[in-house]
Amino acid sequence: EEYLTGEYSSAYITFNINGAVPSTITEPYYIASGQGFMVLSDQVSSSFNFLSSLQVEGENNQFFKGKNKKEGLNARLDRAWFQISHEDIPKKEILVAFSSEAGRGVDKGYDGKLFDVDSPVTFYSLIKEDKYTIQGLNYLEPYSEISIGFEIDNPGDYSIGMSRWEGKLDYTSMYLLDRKLKIKHDLKLADYLFTQNEPGDIADRFKLVFRRDI
Numbered sequence: 667e668e669y670l671t672g673e674y675s676s677a678y679i680t681f682n683i684n685g686a687v688p689s690t691i692t693e694p695y696y697i698a699s700g701q702g703f704m705v706l707s708d709q710v711s712s713s714f715n716f717l718s719s720l721q722v723e724g725e726n727n728q729f730f731k732g733k734n735k736k737e738g739l740n741a742r743l744d745r746a747w748f749q750i751s752h753e754d755i756p757k758k759e760i761l762v763a764f765s766s767e768a769g770r771g772v773d774k775g776y777d778g779k780l781f782d783v784d785s786p787v788t789f790y791s792l793i794k795e796d797k798y799t800i801q802g803l804n805y806l807e808p809y810s811e812i813s814i815g816f817e818i819d820n821p822g823d824y825s826i827g828m829s830r831w832e833g834k835l836d837y838t839s840m841y842l843l844d845r846k847l848k849i850k851h852d853l854k855l856a857d858y859l860f861t862q863n864e865p866g867d868i869a870d871r872f873k874l875v876f877r878r879d880i
Contacts (some may be wrong), residue, residue, distance in 0.1 A: 680799040684763035689747035689829040744833030750789040758789035761800045768802030776802030786819040810876045815869035827857030843873040
């Protein structure tokens, strides 16, 4: 467990129907030879069958690489990746995606829980009190907001920004609300810089706001 969640924690990706985190993982989605994966199941005891028809020839160079392809499973999604950064620590990202199949609650296959690892920085969105790396929302309404949080080991200067976005989010304003300082910041213009003076889990300071412009 220490090997899996400690030294190599930044080498994992989170993937579901809405896409993958980190944002550098793009379609087509393949698991290359020599790489493993974990499945989160809601069953106490589960078995999984893998058929030879799932295998493809080649496609062994995808891990943390890829071209920005739009065709395929996620071609029509409106989605955005957000990141938190601090000096030389690897950035952490979350994905927010809008589709007709997802709702405000938890939807299997569309919401991806945070893989809680021993990392100096974690970043997540909230559905009620549960932490997620990927959150799916139903359609892109004129106005939507979600709560986001982070957990840090080291106090200091941090930034929250956007890695990339696509779909109708080209025509959507995306703001970060800092409820502590009462600041509304346009993330499309620049990253938001802030100082966190104490370590710990901060779940009630920030919200993401999406406002459709057309």
